[in-house]
Amino acid sequence: MITIDEALQLVHAQPVSVLKTTVPVDQSVGHWLTEDIVSPLELPPFDNSAMDGYALCGLYSEYQIIGEVAAGDTSNKKLTDGKAMRIFTGGKVPENTTAVVMQEKTEVNGGSLTIVGELKENQNIRRKGGELSLNQDVFSTGKYINPATAGLIASLGKDMVIVGQKPTISLISTGNELVKPGTTLQEGQIYESNSIAIDSALQRYGFACAEKEHVLDDYESTKQAISKHLESVDILLLSGGISVGDYDFVKKALEEIGVKQVFYKVAQKPGKPLYFGKKGQQYVFALPGNPASSITCFHIYVLPLLQRMSGANETGLQRVASKLAQGFELKGDRPAFLKAKLDYSEVTILDGQGSSMIHSLANANALAFLQPGQYQKGDVVKCIVL
Template sequence: MVTIEEAQTIISNQNIEFESELVPLNDSLGYSLAEDIIAPFNIPSFDNSAMDGYALCGISKEYEIVGEIAAGDTGNISLNNGHAVRIFTGAKVPENTTAVMMQEKTNVEGSKLILDQEPAEGQCIRRKGEELQEGQIVFEKNYTISPAGIGLIGSLGKEKVRVFSKPKINLITTGNELIEPGKPKQEGQIYESNSYAISSACEQFGFLCQTRIHIKDAFEAIKKGIKEKLEVSDVLILCGGISVGDYDFVKEALEENGVEELFYKVYQKPGKPLYFGKKGNKYVFALPGNPASSLSCFYIYVLPFLQKLSGMKEVGLDKFSLPISHDFENKSDRPSFLKAQVFNNQVEVLNGQSSSMLHSLAVGNALAYIDAETRFKKGDEISCYMIF
């Protein structure tokens, strides 16, 4: 058995063989860059107007209007002192432009432009290269692409980007008692939920489970399922069958398939029977079958590893220290990840902490980390991992 810290260190210390691919910009959200993005030209690439208004030459309160420039016009116009042109946001300013005055502060009488106030030199002009200079690093390798990042990369004229490939993930659930939602349920049976929760959690953070299969508690069937899914996976996730019951065959089946155990059992609650192993450059997480244990272990251990495999610089859930909103005692002899709700910068540890109970995890938005046999008074700070 290992501690939480030891388990996290073993996971984070794995030497990863990264793969990259060229993807369309439209499909790059959530991927991490496999190379630096360099500005091929200045942004803006020309001096342009920040407002609808008038481009002015010289400092005055009256000008003669000599033309108009719309956004996208490519001609070259040069202004003389005392002249102005009507101009629109994003349009290239003429040569010799002193300033742009927004239209709300102007009056027009025939061809005469009268200003409410004198302009300040350079006002309302977006200067060439003021955001990015040609040759500048826009994003460094490992940057995780955001919607704004996609927009900026698009403004550089790139239609494809080289990114780190995301891992191929497959999911196996086990258990004789489990049946698919929608089927008639008999006494002693339980509707299977782990595959829905884990695959959705993957999707929440930008990953995709390629397949989800369920296998009854039969050693040969589990062994065969693991063999088949390992061949097509970078990460294989199993739920259930990893404890020490008479029908828990997952650990033995992994050994029979040549998977090297990196750790088994973590000194924590919930999720003690957690397994992590590898075979070549393929990795296996075997999660407990209890729904809340399974999902909690995914958030704390599996998610950071999936992000690491994807070349992300920052991995894991956001973590904060916040005051607890009530007195609380952790009576467990193990460090615990407890279902919690963060609201108004305070933490409430919720009822329904059993590892089989999903409701409190579904209505909460955090996991509170609390040491074994620890008491908290209202206002004491505790660590929280934000799941939403």
């Protein structure tokens, strides 16, 4: 059994080969850049108005209105001293514009414009290159593309972008006691939920499960399923069957197939019987069968590797420090990821910390990381934001 830090270091140390693919910018959100983005133009590309109002030449109280500039007008218009033009947000300011005054601070009488309030030079003008200059570095390889990222890339005139190709993933759930939701439950059976929770987590973070399969607690069936999926995926996830019970066949099957163990069992709660292995360039995570253990291990160990294989520089979920909202005692000898509610400057440890209890995890928005011992209200602890 190894420590959490040792397990995380072993996952992070695995070599990955990031494959590149080109996608339309409007379909790039959720990917990571595998190219540097350099601005091919100045942004804005021309001086433009930040307001609906009037472009003015000189700083006076009254002006003569001589025309209009609409957004998208490409003509080269020019102002002379004491003259003004009606202009709309985003419109190209005429040559010799001193300032733009918002329409709410003006009075118009025929062709005469009177200013109500103070004028300042350059007010309400977005100057050419004020946001980005020509050839300026914008984004580096490994940058996560969010909606604003995609919008800025599009504003630079790019319609395609090179990103990391996401790994192919399969998911196998095991257990004789598990039945599909929607069917009649017999005494001794439970509804299978881990595959739904893990698949949903994959989707939430921008990944897709290529195939899901449920197998019974049978050695040959388990071995055949693992062999089949390892033929076509980059990462294979298994749920259940990795402990030391008489019907836990996953570890034995992995060894027989030739998967090399990187680590097995981590000194933590929940999720002690976590397995991580590899075969060639393929990785295998055998997650514990208890629901809270399974999804916790996914967030802590699986997600960072998926992100790195997709080209990410920064991996894993956000970590913050927060004050405990109540006293708490963590018994035992293993550190724990506790289901918690993070609210502004404090975190509350929730009831229902059992590894089989997913209700409390469904109501949590964080995992509070605690070492064994007694904690007082106000003690600062580390939290992982879900």
